Amino acid sequence: MKSAIGSAAVLLVLMLFWQGLHLAVANSSLxxxxxxxxxxxxxxxxxxxxxxxxxxxxxxxxxxxxxxxxGIALGVLLGMNRTAGSVSEPILVNLxxxxxxxxxxxxxxxxGLGISARIAFGVMHGMIPLTLFTMNAILQMKxxxxxxxxxxxxxxxxxxxxxxxPAILPEVITGARLGVSLCLLGVLIGEMFAARNGLGYMVMHxxxxxxxxTVLAVALLLAIFALLVNSALLALDRAWRx
Amino acid sequence: xxxxxxxxxxxxxxxxxxxxxTGVTRVFSRRGSTESVHALGPIDLDLMRGEFFSVVGPSGxxxxxxxxxxxxxxxxxEGTAEFEGRPIDGxxxxxxxxxxxxxxxxxxxVEDNVAFGLRRAGVDPAExxxxxxxxxxxxxxxxxxxxxxxxxxxxxxxxxxxxxxxVTQPRLILLDEPFGALDQQTRLLMGDxxxxxxxxTAATVLLITHALDEAAMLSDRVGVMSARPGVFIxxxxxxxxxxxxxxxxxxxxxxxxxGHLWEKLRTESLKHLRDG
Numbered sequence: 033m034k035s036a037i038g039s040a041a042v043l044l045v046l047m048l049f050w051q052g053l054h055l056a057v058a059n060s061s062l063x064x065x066x067x068x069x070x071x072x073x074x075x076x077x078x079x080x081x082x083x084x085x086x087x088x089x090x091x092x093x094x095x096x097x098x099x100x101x102x103g104i105a106l107g108v109l110l111g112m113n114r115t116a117g118s119v120s121e122p123i124l125v126n127l128x129x130x131x132x133x134x135x136x137x138x139x140x141x142x143x144g145l146g147i148s149a150r151i152a153f154g155v156m157h158g159m160i161p162l163t164l165f166t167m168n169a170i171l172q173m174k175x176x177x178x179x180x181x182x183x184x185x186x187x188x189x190x191x192x193x194x195x196x197x198p199a200i201l202p203e204v205i206t207g208a209r210l211g212v213s214l215c216l217l218g219v220l221i222g223e224m225f226a227a228r229n230g231l232g233y234m235v236m237h238x239x240x241x242x243x244x245x246t247v248l249a250v251a252l253l254l255a256i257f258a259l260l261v262n263s264a265l266l267a268l269d270r271a272w273r274x
Numbered sequence: 275x276x277x278x279x280x281x282x283x284x285x286x287x288x289x290x291x292x293x294x295x296t297g298v299t300r301v302f303s304r305r306g307s308t309e310s311v312h313a314l315g316p317i318d319l320d321l322m323r324g325e326f327f328s329v330v331g332p333s334g335x336x337x338x339x340x341x342x343x344x345x346x347x348x349x350x351x352e353g354t355a356e357f358e359g360r361p362i363d364g365x366x367x368x369x370x371x372x373x374x375x376x377x378x379x380x381x382x383x384v385e386d387n388v389a390f391g392l393r394r395a396g397v398d399p400a401e402x403x404x405x406x407x408x409x410x411x412x413x414x415x416x417x418x419x420x421x422x423x424x425x426x427x428x429x430x431x432x433x434x435x436x437x438x439x440x441v442t443q444p445r446l447i448l449l450d451e452p453f454g455a456l457d458q459q460t461r462l463l464m465g466d467x468x469x470x471x472x473x474x475t476a477a478t479v480l481l482i483t484h485a486l487d488e489a490a491m492l493s494d495r496v497g498v499m500s501a502r503p504g505v506f507i508x509x510x511x512x513x514x515x516x517x518x519x520x521x522x523x524x525x526x527x528x529x530x531x532x533g534h535l536w537e538k539l540r541t542e543s544l545k546h547l548r549d550g
Contacts, residue, residue, distance in 0.1 A: 176375040183345060183371045184391035184442070194394060198381040272381075 039259045046255075063245045068252055071245035081234070088219060088231040091147050095154025095215040100208055103159040107166020107207075108192050117167055128160040133221060140226055150222035150230065157218030158211035165207025169200035201272050209265040213258055220254070290359070291320035292478045293344065293446060297353030299503075300339050312503040314339045316353060319497070319506065321446075321478050326469075328481045328489035330535060331499030332543040337482045340504070341450050344480065345371050357446060370444030370477075374451040378423040378434045384410065385419040388437045402441075409437040412474070413467065429460045433467070440471065447471070449481045453488070461485070462520045465492055469519060486539070490531040491522055498538045501545040508538045 047065050054064040063071070075081040110117045136153060143149035177199050181191040197204070223232025231250050238246035299315035314336035321327050331337050342348035343355050346365040355362045357369065378387050388409055392402045410416055413433040423431050432452060439447060449468070453461040465488060472479050483489050489496045490512060498508040512531055514522060522528055 174375060174377075176373050176377040177379070179347065179371075179373060180377045182347060183365055183369075184394060185365055185367075186391075186394055190394055194390075195379070198379070201381070 036263060039263050042259065043256070061244055063248055067245050068248040072249035072252060075246065075249055084229055084231050084234045087147070087229045088223065091150040091154060091219045091222070091230065092216055094147075094151045095158060095219055096212055098151065099155045099158035099162060099211050099215055102155065103162030103207070103211060104166050104197075104204060106159070107163040107204075108170065108196060110163070111167040111170025112188070112192065112196070114171075117171060121164070121167065124160050124164055128164075132156050132218070133225075136222065136225060139222075145226060150219050150227065153222040154215040154218035158215035161214060162204070162207040162211040165210070166200065166204055169203035169207075170196060173199050202269060205265060205269040205272060209262055209269070212261055212265065216254070216258060290323075292323040292325070292358060293319070293321040293480075294356045295319040295343075295353065296356075298340075298343060298350040298355055299352040300336065300343060300348060301351045314343075314502075314504050315350070317505060321480065323478055324476050326472055326479045326481070326492060326494045328483055328493040328496045329499060330483060330486055330489045330496060330539060331504055332501050332539065332545070333484070335499045335502050335542070336504035337499060338450055341371070341448050341480070341482055344446070345369060345448055366446075368443075368445040370439035370442050370447050372432070372435050372439050372447070372449045372452045374454050376423070376428065376431045376435070376455070378431045378438075380423050383420050383422055384415055384426070384434055387423070387434050388441055391438060392441055405441045405443075406437075409440040412440060412471070413437045429456050429464060432456065432464065436467070436471065440475070444475070444477055446478045446480070447475070449479070451483055452481075454484065461488065462491075462523070466519050468492060473516060486532050486535045487523065487528075490528055490535060491518070491520060496531075496535060498535060499542075501542045507542070510534060510538075 050065050054062050110120050132153070135156075139152050139156070140149050143152050173196065177195050178191065181195045186195065219230075220232040220235075223230035224236050227233045231254065235247050235250050238244075238250075295317050297315070298317040298319075300313045301310050302313060303310045317340065329337050329340065339348060343350050344357070344362065346362050346369070349363075357366045360366070379390065382390065385406060389402050389406045392405065397405075410419060413436055415430065415433055415437065418426065418430065423434065426434070432455075436452075452468075453464045456464060468479075468481075469492060471477075481489070481492060493512055494514070496510045496512065497506045498510065499505065500507045510531065513527070
């Protein structure tokens with residue numbers, strides 16, 4: 033509830049700021065919030081908009097699933113083995129600090145122009161932070177949990193699934209929050225640069241036509257979506273804190 | 275209700291020790307350094323079945339390393355450790371450990387915490403229910419089966435861990451300063467519970483502690499360890515009968531025992547203090 037109020041407050045402040053900016057610039061390059069909302073409602077009646085949205089949703093959904101499952105699995109694997117963890121952490125951190133967009137041509141060459149390139153690009157953004165969060169959570173976990181698991185005769189697999197994962201779940205959810213928004217970023221960037229469909233493409237196409245109302249309407253929709261996902265995960269995070 | 279939880283004290287030749295350590299030594303290398311640390315030994319020790327043995331010693335003398343060797347969590351560098359006549363390789367069945375830190379899982383209720391190990395081991399659900407109910411009753415947490423550890427005090431959380439060990443029906447119980455984080459009154463009462471647990475299960479108990487009074491009050495024998503590398507410099511028989519409880523702290527011999535232990539330990543503790 034609190035996070036919902038927080039999200040609403042953020043939205044309201046942004047809207048006011050936006051309206052002020054619109055009045056200050058006073059030209060068509062920045063439509064007002066009302067124009068944007070009208071355009072958004074109009075988009076909801078447009079079958080092409082739904083086609084593009086479903087393209088983005090598919091790519092985003094696949095990227096989230098892959099980066100979440102992959103990030104947690106890799107994080108657990110590296111976190112359970114101290115040597116593997118300390119070797120791979122600097123590699124992951126450096127890899128992550130690369131401007132990934134410069135590698136997009138490579139991703140396109142490898143995956144082609146279809147949806148898989150956008151999914152891969154989303155995963156590239158979202159997976160590494162979640163891997164690092166998971167790995168560090170395991171390294172900082174109370175050692176006595178793993179000792180208890182060993183004394184109870186648990187196999188490494190049982191230890192990972194029934195002791196380590198529940199113990200680090202709050203940190204994993206924090207990492208997933210970050211990962212999910214980064215996945216969305218990756219997918220949209222992918223669509224903006226080399227795609228003939230998806231919301232990212234729609235934004236670029238509208239921009240070429242000078243249709244700023246559509247650009248902002250889609251941006252607004254994505255902002256609301258990202259905020260909702262974030263509050264949902266935040267609520268989950270709170271529910272799981274012990 | 276008195277359900278015998280422990281295996282019936284198997285007829286073993288009296289001279290046959292339950293646990294036997296022969297020349298156990300443990301040397302490990304420090305992380306990120308080539309210098310190796312001689313932590314423990316050589317240790318020779320026989321524990322009789324059903325005996326309550328405590329280990330006292332200065333900080334860092336390798337007490338916990340000794341426990342790790344017995345629990346199968348660490349291998350001796352030299353020498354052999356045997357439990358019930360078999361060399362310890364990995365965590366032996368029939369050994370339960372209670373750690374110093376709170377090891378209760380905060381994401382599980384008291385009941386699920388206690389049942390955890392049995393469920394993973396695939397024990398029959400009806401049997402799990404019976405043993406869990408008994409263990410929770412034994413540690414006096416019947417009213418808290420659905421509580422989470424965060425809602426319990428430190429002493430109650432440690433009781434959850436004791437119950438979790440009790441349900442596995444251990445024949446050897448290892449305790450690593452289990453009451454170190456508790457206040458003095460709670461520690462005395464937990465000591466009583468530990469004696470009750472020991473009598474009830476007829477298990478062999480090895481207690482690592484830094485509290486001399488605790489060792490003097492609870493044990494049949496107390497082993498005094500030297501500063502690192504830890505070896506036994508003295509093993510003291512207390513001579514208490516099996517029905518003892520914390521009221522023996524007012525017995526004149528209790529003071530003598532504690533005094534004797536401190537006398538043995540004082541020089542070793544000073545060594546530790548000097549070496550840092």
